[in-house]
Amino acid sequence: MTAPGEEHEAVKEAGASALPGPETTRPPAPERDDRRRAAGGGTATDAAFTALLEDSAEELYEKAPCGYLSTLMDGTVARVNGTLLEWLGLTREEVVSRLTFPDLLTGSGKLFYETRFFPLLRLKGEVNGMAMDLSLRDGRLPVMASATLKTSADGQPLLMRITLFDARDRRAYEAELLRGKKAADEARVRAEADRTRLQSALAVLQRSLLPDDLPRVPGMEVASYYHTASLDQLGGDFYDLFQVDGSRWAFFLGDVCGKGPEAAAVTSLVRYTLRAAALHDSEPEAALTTLNTVLYERYTGSDPRYCTAIFGVLRPHPDTGEVEISLASGGHPPALVVRRDGEVEHLRTPGGLLVGILPTANFTTAGTVLRAGDTLLLHTDGLTEARTGADRGLYGDAALTAFAGERAPVGASALVESLTELLHGFGAGLDDDTALLALGVPVTGAGTAGGATRQADAATDSRSNSHETTA
Amino acid sequence: MDVRRRNNVVVTGRADGPVLLLAHGFGCDQSMWRLLVPALSDRFRLVLFDYTGSGGSDRGAWNAQRYGSLEGYAADVAEICEELDLRDVTLVGHSVSAMVGVLAATAEGSRIGALVLLVPNPRYLDAPEEGYHGGFSATDIDELLDSLEANPGWPQWLAPVVIGDPGRPELTAELEEVFCAADPEVVRAFARATFLTDSRADLAGVTIPSLIVRTAQDAIAPLGVSRLVHEQIAGSRLVTLDATGHCPQLSAPEATARALREFAGVVNRR
Numbered sequence: 001m002t003a004p005g006e007e008h009e010a011v012k013e014a015g016a017s018a019l020p021g022p023e024t025t026r027p028p029a030p031e032r033d034d035r036r037r038a039a040g041g042g043t044a045t046d047a048a049f050t051a052l053l054e055d056s057a058e059e060l061y062e063k064a065p066c067g068y069l070s071t072l073m074d075g076t077v078a079r080v081n082g083t084l085l086e087w088l089g090l091t092r093e094e095v096v097s098r099l100t101f102p103d104l105l106t107g108s109g110k111l112f113y114e115t116r117f118f119p120l121l122r123l124k125g126e127v128n129g130m131a132m133d134l135s136l137r138d139g140r141l142p143v144m145a146s147a148t149l150k151t152s153a154d155g156q157p158l159l160m161r162i163t164l165f166d167a168r169d170r171r172a173y174e175a176e177l178l179r180g181k182k183a184a185d186e187a188r189v190r191a192e193a194d195r196t197r198l199q200s201a202l203a204v205l206q207r208s209l210l211p212d213d214l215p216r217v218p219g220m221e222v223a224s225y226y227h228t229a230s231l232d233q234l235g236g237d238f239y240d241l242f243q244v245d246g247s248r249w250a251f252f253l254g255d256v257c258g259k260g261p262e263a264a265a266v267t268s269l270v271r272y273t274l275r276a277a278a279l280h281d282s283e284p285e286a287a288l289t290t291l292n293t294v295l296y297e298r299y300t301g302s303d304p305r306y307c308t309a310i311f312g313v314l315r316p317h318p319d320t321g322e323v324e325i326s327l328a329s330g331g332h333p334p335a336l337v338v339r340r341d342g343e344v345e346h347l348r349t350p351g352g353l354l355v356g357i358l359p360t361a362n363f364t365t366a367g368t369v370l371r372a373g374d375t376l377l378l379h380t381d382g383l384t385e386a387r388t389g390a391d392r393g394l395y396g397d398a399a400l401t402a403f404a405g406e407r408a409p410v411g412a413s414a415l416v417e418s419l420t421e422l423l424h425g426f427g428a429g430l431d432d433d434t435a436l437l438a439l440g441v442p443v444t445g446a447g448t449a450g451g452a453t454r455q456a457d458a459a460t461d462s463r464s465n466s467h468e469t470t471a
Numbered sequence: 472m473d474v475r476r477r478n479n480v481v482v483t484g485r486a487d488g489p490v491l492l493l494a495h496g497f498g499c500d501q502s503m504w505r506l507l508v509p510a511l512s513d514r515f516r517l518v519l520f521d522y523t524g525s526g527g528s529d530r531g532a533w534n535a536q537r538y539g540s541l542e543g544y545a546a547d548v549a550e551i552c553e554e555l556d557l558r559d560v561t562l563v564g565h566s567v568s569a570m571v572g573v574l575a576a577t578a579e580g581s582r583i584g585a586l587v588l589l590v591p592n593p594r595y596l597d598a599p600e601e602g603y604h605g606g607f608s609a610t611d612i613d614e615l616l617d618s619l620e621a622n623p624g625w626p627q628w629l630a631p632v633v634i635g636d637p638g639r640p641e642l643t644a645e646l647e648e649v650f651c652a653a654d655p656e657v658v659r660a661f662a663r664a665t666f667l668t669d670s671r672a673d674l675a676g677v678t679i680p681s682l683i684v685r686t687a688q689d690a691i692a693p694l695g696v697s698r699l700v701h702e703q704i705a706g707s708r709l710v711t712l713d714a715t716g717h718c719p720q721l722s723a724p725e726a727t728a729r730a731l732r733e734f735a736g737v738v739n740r741r
Contacts, residue, residue, distance in 0.1 A: 073722060074714075074715040074716060074722065075715070075716065100715075102690055106611070106614065107607050107608060107610070107611025107612075107614070107615075108611045108612070108614035108615035108618060110611075110690045110691070111595075111607065111611065111612075111615050111666075111691060112615065112618070114689075114690060114691045114716065114717035114718065115496070115497055115498030115499070115566070115691075115717070116498045116499070116651075118716065118717075118718060118721070118722075119498065119499045119503060119651065119718055119721060120499075120651060122506075122718070122721045122722070123502055123503075123505065123651075123721070131618065133614075
């Protein structure tokens with residue numbers, strides 16, 4: 001039922017709001033002047049100005065570049081403009097008082113109107129830019145609908161005023177955007193799958209550059225740890241431990257310059273060269289000299305490759321329980337010996353150059369003897385160059401020395417375990433690969449190692465190694 | 472699990488009155504009841520809530536599996552009844568929540584004593600082969616579901632993202648006016664559960680006093696559909712309000728409240 005009074009009210013309202021004062025009383029003067037000059041006399045501009053003055057509120061409403069309609073609160077159309085009637089292909093008589101706004105919509109538009117448009121309009125008093133489709137005799141017209149409520153003096157809603165904009169182009173554009181978004185989503189899923197595949201391939205390759213298991217060394221406890229800084233990059237750190245003959249084992253640990261596949265290729269070359277060299281002549285200096293020659297010859301010219309490394313040989317003496325160590329270093333941080341009493345020694349090898357950088361290189365050898373409760377620690381500089389504390393300063397050799405000494409007497413596994421915890425504690429401050437290799441002589445007999453929690457007798461050994469990767 | 476927080480439960484009205492649990496439908500939240508609450512609060516204890524994922528509920532508690540079917544929404548209702556230790560509840564379910572109410576009322580150990588089905592529709596989709604007219608073709612429903620994908624007509628549902636933009640303090644004030652906010656993923660799941668479910672077979676299981684409230688003209692719940700609901704629920708009452716549209720609690724709150732009061736009077740006399 002249409003209330004005539006309300007419809008009349010709506011007409012007045014539409015006229016008043018469609019033609020705001022400034023548009024008729026104050027045309028933009030500067031623009032007018034410009035046009036006058038351009039027209040060379042101004043008669044055309046005058047005609048336009050006259051047309052503007054004569055443009056009635058009614059005409060602005062009827063021929064607006066958008067659809068207007070006013071409905072009662074039950075949706076019954078009370079007033080509609082010519083633009084909308086033209087879109088619909090209906091006459092005013094067919095629409096006013098006979099149809100409701102949802103009658104003009106497609107099925108999904110009706111669902112949208114009842115579940116979303118009307119509740120929000122009633123609760124908020126306005127809705128903006130809602131997408132729906134008008135149902136036409138021969139198809140549909142996508143529109144963007146905005147609406148406000150006209151209320152009585154006491155706040156009762158009287159009318160819905162609805163404006164509809166032709167949204168064909170915009171909807172097509174949005175459909176295009178949606179297609180683009182879907183394509184991008186699919187591409188991202190593919191890229192993530194590719195990355196996962198790459199990472200698992202890299203992880204396999206990385207493991208191939210490290211020993212699967214450390215061998216059993218009679219009378220010793222050995223442990224290792226490898227931290228990979230990035231899932232997407234092969235690290236350049238390496239280590240190994242293997243038997244040379246009936247009484248001796250060789251070990252090495254080092255750091256190839258750079259990262260990625262090129263560094264991994266060098267790492268592989270270094271590892272197998274040192275293994276082969278050790279079988280040929282296991283003197284530490286000789287092994288590093290062989291490695292130097294191989295690297296220098298293989299990587300000459302524009303792509304020099306080099307590494308730092310410690311190579312050593314150990315000989316356990318089952319009769320005394322002592323282990324004799326002899327090692328050489330090329331440009332690598334010195335190995336630490338953590339004595340049972342907490343003293344920490346650095347096995348310095350003065351003059352040892354980076355391996356592979358010069359055609360001939362001299363390496364010097366250092367030696368020591370490990371006794372019960374002593375542990376030898378080899379590490380790469382990822383540990384000492386981690387950024388720590390509020391000032392992001394380097395962790396440093398002194399801190400490492402103190403850390404190790406405080407834990408004495410400490411077995412190889414316990415030392416690697418506590419260093420692993422330390423590394424985890426660095427968080428983002430640890431941005432480089434880090435390798436640890438510890439070789440220790442367990443304390444024998446119960447009660448002899450004050451405070452030692454890990455004990456192993458001479459007949460057993462313990463080995464542990466782990467590879468760790470952080471995302 | 473804090474059900475009160477999860478479902479943004481609000482209790483109002485007369486503390487010692489009979490309990491009305493008001494369940495909103497698809498597309499909005501408990502603000503749907505804003506105009507009805509003042510007309511009922513003198514007599515009833517009113518319990519309002521938002522389904523998990525809708526309105527002011529805890530979005531984090533939502534998951535696609537549970538809320539992919541109406542059973543998940545019925546579980547919300549049951550858990551609210553338990554948490555608040557409500558008994559002899561009259562559940563007023565709007566639109567799809569009428570069918571959620573049917574599920575909750577026929578479940579084991581239900582605390583629901585009476586049911587008001589406000590403009591119910593147990594199957595929105597036409598079934599021409601059965602001569603059933605639910606109101607919408609498969610195309611209509613597909614279009615609506617598609618339009619939820621990236622419809623700029625649902626801007627309020629994206630609005631909470633901009634909360635707390637310090638550069639635009641006016642947004643905060645604006646957002647306080649936002650009703651029926653929800654997340655697009657939640658809306659899609661709710662829409663699918665609402666418009667693709669056929670709950671007609673559940674109606675016959677209702678044995679508690681039931682009232683079906685419809686309006687004279689409702690595109691979403693055609694008259695034939697409410698008649699079917701009335702026929703399927705034994706002993707149910709059917710009231711046609713002097714109103715039109717699918718939201719009588721907004722368009723005719725007084726008439727809706729009157730129907731609820733009359734029904735409560737009948738139920739209480741039993």
